[in-house]
Amino acid sequence: MDKKPHILFVDDESNILMGLRRGLHGKRKLWKMSFAEGGHEALELVRNDHIDVIVTDMRMPIMDGAQLLEEVRELSPDTARVVLSGYSKDEAILRVVGAAHQYLAKPCNFELLEATLERLITFRANLDKYEVREKITQMKSLPSLPDVYQELMVELQNDFSTNKSIAAVMEKDLGMKAQVLKICNSAFFGLPQQVNDLPSAISLLGMDTLRSMSLLSGVFSSYKGSAQELAVMQKICDDSLEISLVAQKLSKLLYNKSELGELVSCAGTLSHVGSLVIAISWPQEFKQVMQLSQKQDKPIEKIEQGLIGVDHAWIGAYFLGLWGFSFNVCEAVAYQHQPGNCPDVPQPVLTVVYLAHELIRFSKEDNSNFEMFLDTLDQEFLNKQHIDIADVDWAGVLKVKAA
Structure with missing residues (x-):
């Protein structure tokens, strides 16, 4: 049996x-x-063989890239979906926001293409x-909290809205933030x-582009569920924001490197994605988890x-990796509970996300003796990071939540 990952490339131009x-x-x-010359030939291959990753052009006759990837999503939910195209009109890009996990722009150097495929594999x-x-690979997007979704729609239609006011709304919702960062970092924007x-x-x-995302492509959607389910989703978003704030404070205290700030903020906010x-995707199991944890x-x-x-x-790390988030962010999310298993050292982003998560968990257990907190940590992992946490004012770090 051939265990090599199977990658399918699709384009209507044989050259x-x-x-x-x-x-x-x-x-x-x-x-x-x-290699398939067009959508129909590609679908035949998908029906008859397991494809790990499909890489397709966008602009093709009869069946374009967006239509093809929607078909693949239904036929082979486990297949990772990548667009490689020189067609860069906003409307065309946004048509594949849900169907594609990642986007690469033609001309694309082979180093970038190989790196993208190796990461996915x-x-x-x-x-x-x-x-x-x-189940994760088949997902097109993460639905948003209804109140935040409505607030965003109003803000986007407001002629006086600003980047800052829109960001303030989106920061409240994991799905919105992940979707915007995914699109912004696609190669179509050439950053x-x-x-x-x-x-x-x-x-x-x-x-x-944001208005097109909300109105044309429907990439932002409102979660439809019971009041209890919405309350749980709200708590997940709130907890993630709390981890992000505490992690950012720890990053300044322990490393004081400005370049870490954005990565830490992103990893913290998306730590519970x-x-x-x-x-x-697993609503019944999720309910069981909540019940058993109590x-x-x-x-x-x-x-x-x-x-x-x-x-x-x-699950979160795979989801973010599929969407093209930086390796540092994915690694911090993957190993946040077991940092000692992380093969890379040092890892400052993981370190502060791990410390933030454990500090918040410790404080919610009605503990105020932070000397005991140090005893709960993975000392072997922390020693490898070459940081001094002995004199950290842990209670002071937690106060950032109210700031």
């Missing part, structure tokens, strides 16, 4: 496919590669539970480096592993 064959010739021992290999990975903070992303996208994915003296992530096979940290 483009020939160029891809030549450019990726060096990967033939690591990847199984197929790595994240898929790290989440080897097929049925779990399939020289990854953007990890919401105000910058909104400024770069512009009001017209996996919980949101579970709540949406009855048992056991971490939520351990209960999730028992019921689903994977915890929210790894």
